[in-house]
Amino acid sequence: MKAKTKWLAIFLALGLVVAACGDGAGDDTTTTAADTPDTTQPDTTDTTAPPDDDDDMEPGEILTDVGVDLDAGVIRLGLLSDLSGIFAPLVQVIVAGHEVYWENVNANGGINGLEVELVTTDTTYEVPVHVQRYEELKDQVVAFGHSTGSPHTVAINQQLQDDGILAIPLTWYSGWSDPAINSNLMHHGINYCMEAYNLIGFLEDQMGDDLNTIAIATFPGDYGLDGALGATQAAEAAGLEVVYDGSGAVNPADESTFTEAANAIASSEADMVYVVTNATTFASIFGQTIAQGYQGVWTGANPSWNPALLESPVGEALAASSYWSSYTNVWTSDAPGVVEAKQLLEDSGRLERPSSAYFEGFVEARMMHAALEAAYEAGDMTQAGVLAAAKSLEEVDFDGLAPNESYVGEPNDYVQRTSNIFQPDLEGFLSGETAGETVVAPNYTSDLAANYDFTGACFVLES
């Protein structure tokens, strides 16, 4: 009994300490990207004339509400990141890209003297957590640097519109280019649907008469089904027969569905497979099909691929039989934006190994940078002001880091149709020299993709 009481006392004491600290920490939930010590709570009233006079800016004309503090010289951006869920390997690298980019911007004078501070939260790739995190951040930040996951972003889409806040979707759902679905999100990169058009069109050119049948295996939900619909439509346009339609049949939470899909693909003996999954799921399906003697060409949405797969036993087989497309430029490119980004990553010491996922972080950060600067010039750095500035950007130029984007005009004009098509580069990756990508078609737009008349989202989520 004595031992029990002692432990209890320890627990209790810990509990009290913990409770005491909790209150103090309750109002301080920001992390700094720069070394700026954290300061005050964001101002919720309009700041008009701060006392200090700075020669290169006239803060008196800048409107602010949430997330921009002219006195402290801080702009807060929120990141709704999946740091521990199924896409975490990718998202962690992307977040690092954001951080490196803004550290550099801050070190070089920030945005007209204002330093950018990132507030990163882990959404764990769960919709309720995502919504909760959004609610927590929306009173602290001026805009969201990214929002991970399609169903998750859909869940906050209405709220974003009601609150008038800008966000960059870290998901390539085709609906983000559809004004009927979204008005507050900055689309970027080729969407899952168009990507299927691009890749299938590419393989059609490459393989010619050898390509007659296709198997499709995807995750459910707007990520998987958007890609699946694109693949189904593109296959029809290219005259391919769908011998296995596993649209939405692969469930990340259920191992047995991987085997189901693998068996069906092996049975179908399709000439090519289009997958829309994540990398580990893809590797599992791939392994099980080749164990049954299947030999087809593999391709699919970019998040299904991760160069780290090249280290696995199936690496060699993968390198020989798959093609992928990259939304950003590839590591080995010599475009000015890429060279600059690589330099910054190396200088920051954050570079673990070459990966073009860092570029995605840079691309998102540059989009937000463009929006913030436009908002500053317009003199309105309120949440609504940043949103309006973003939506009137005629061109965001990434210096070759990714295809340029536009946010004005008709969806069919501004929807992205270009991606970089590459094959896995086994030797380059294993030696650590490249990110594991050999470009076979840089800045490629297939005829199938070019001719596609984009009027709205391929897959529409039902409410």
Added chain:
Amino acid sequence: MRQRPLLHTSYQSDQALMNSWTKKVMLAVLLVILVLIPFGVLPVITFLSETAWLRLLTTVAIFGIAALGLNILTGMAGQVSLGHAFFMGVGAYTAAWLGAAPGPLLGLGLPIWIWLPAAGIVAAAIGVAVGPTAVRVRGLYLAFVTLGLVFVGEYVFRNWDSLTGGSQAGRDFPGFTVRLWKEETPLIDFSTAGSWFGVELSSQAKTYYFVIALFIVAVVLVKNLQRTRVGRAFQSIRDRDIAAEIMGVNDFKYKLIAFGVSSFYAGVAGALYAGFVGRMIPETWNLLLAVLMIAIILIGGAGVVTGTVLGAAFVVILPRFVEDFTHWLSSVAQAGSGFSSWLADLIVSTGAGDFGLINTQAGTAPGLSTAQLNQVLYGLLIIGFLIFEPLGLYGIWLRIRNYWKGWPFTY
């Protein structure tokens, strides 16, 4: 008798809901606090009126209702269930079918006074239908049957696209608006901001009031159930089912009732949770949620209503606390030199390659992410409470109270 307020001379007064003056006063104070929270007028806990905190409190109430149900089954009747998440899912989808506006997905657009009770009733019906198996299968085998329910349920939810919206896609759930029938303007709308009796309220505040009110009703009902013939039958089954049967307690009947009532609570809570979050994917109702429910009743204290409430509050608020605490630690660690910042730096990793138990920097250093840390804490707390304090937080509260009451005597 007036001099001895704690002396109960009749069974009735001993079993009364509020059998002491302290309880009555404390309860009144608590109710006033609950009402005042959204206005942010209370000292010290002003921060609870923030949107995010109101949402957390609402979640506490919803999980509290669900856990009360599990407590009836596991805490009171002693039937181990790992399948509570399944019944919550049943409730949520019943609510969606009946309450959501007609569209591409199943929805009848009926008012809340139909769909909310129906969510409970359908879940209860399925609970009772599963009951006979559960009565035949005993003890630990029962735990596995209910575990199986979660998996089978998830499979059904994932594949029933027309009702659930399909895996990873999900659907919208009906919100908290009270209508007489299907008329345009609702009588009372808990889910949009507006003024009540001249008081301006945010949508979160209204939702909070709605859910808290239901939660209080749920607590009172369980408290009452505990004091009835049925409640005592449950407890006798829990303590020794054969002995109970010999004394004339119908084992089969009461186990079915326990399953039914427990599932009713789960169903209502599921409908509330889904309506509260708004959009849910079918994967929500999985094993992790079921384990979370177990964690709530074990951390709070199995078989005790107060314990369940404490447990729900603890489990829901812990992640927020862990996150704030981590940020506070990392700010201490970054603040400069000195022992405290050295200590904080050991616990949190703040930069690339920095060692730390908790990792706030994405993808750079080893260390638990805050989400993982939460899970680990749940696990450790479950173990710790079972080994050292099986009565949970309620047990700790009892010790404190008895110490207070008995002071300066230790007994």
Added chain:
Amino acid sequence: MNPTLAILAQEAAGPSRFSDMVVEGLSLGAIYALLAVGFVIIFKATQVINFAHGALAALGAFLVASFATIVDIPGRWLPDAPSWVTWVGAVALAIITMGVIGMILERVFLRPMVGEELFAVAIVTLGLDIVIRNVTNDFIGQFPRQVGDPFGVALFDLGWIRIAHTEVVQIVVALVVVGLITLFFRSRLGIAMRATAFDQEAARAQGINVGRVFSISWVIGAVLAAVAGVFISMFPRRAAGVDQSTAFIAFAAFPAIIIGGLDSIVGAIVGGLLVGFAQSAATFYASADFFGTGFAGVVPWLLMLVVLVVRPHGIFGTEEIRRV
């Protein structure tokens, strides 16, 4: 071709879908049987339902991955040794570590619970599962870790059957383990364990060191879980290696245990194979048009529910005697 009809339309020569199904069923069954046997040994000896079994499997697989590929022990000291030697060395090290971990877990977390309700003890292991799983997952990191086995993606193709080298290893190891367990139960220690399982107090009165029996059973359970974990994380099932979901795969072994009966080793083996084959058959022949996706994942549970309705204590389980 419709996969449901595939079985009827096989060509006579070449590996058929049916033989692929049998191979898959055998290797899956071997994995489940390994998990189930370890679980049953723990339950028989200590009366603990070990919910942490899946987490132990993932931990074991991760340890093999660490020794074989991350820290490269003993490979770094044996630069000239063939890859299978260093890998077996790494596996041996991982197995020893797992044995120690199993012993520590029992001693620290479960010994204090001796004599408590079965349910309470089971929930302690549920807590352990959460802790071990999350800590392991943190070490695994966000991308799978290779277990570094030397078998690669090679296949034996005998014309009528096609089987990966890794699958042969899985089946052979499972058979060897079953044999060893049978021998073990004839040894002095094995008899002591059986006596303890029968009646802890009586065994103690006979001079059996019950505490040691508890420890040994956890050592065996943890080691078998680790071996199963490694097999789960290999080509072809998990070509990318051990990852954060490995711990969950072992959940499908629970129905296998229940089907066989919680306290029967034979039951565990039969249950494991039954579940393996049922799942394999479902992945090959259950039509997605009718059953939707993920049916194979619930087949073990459905099978379990059916068995429990007919025999509430599993096929080989002994009926619990209830006393007042």
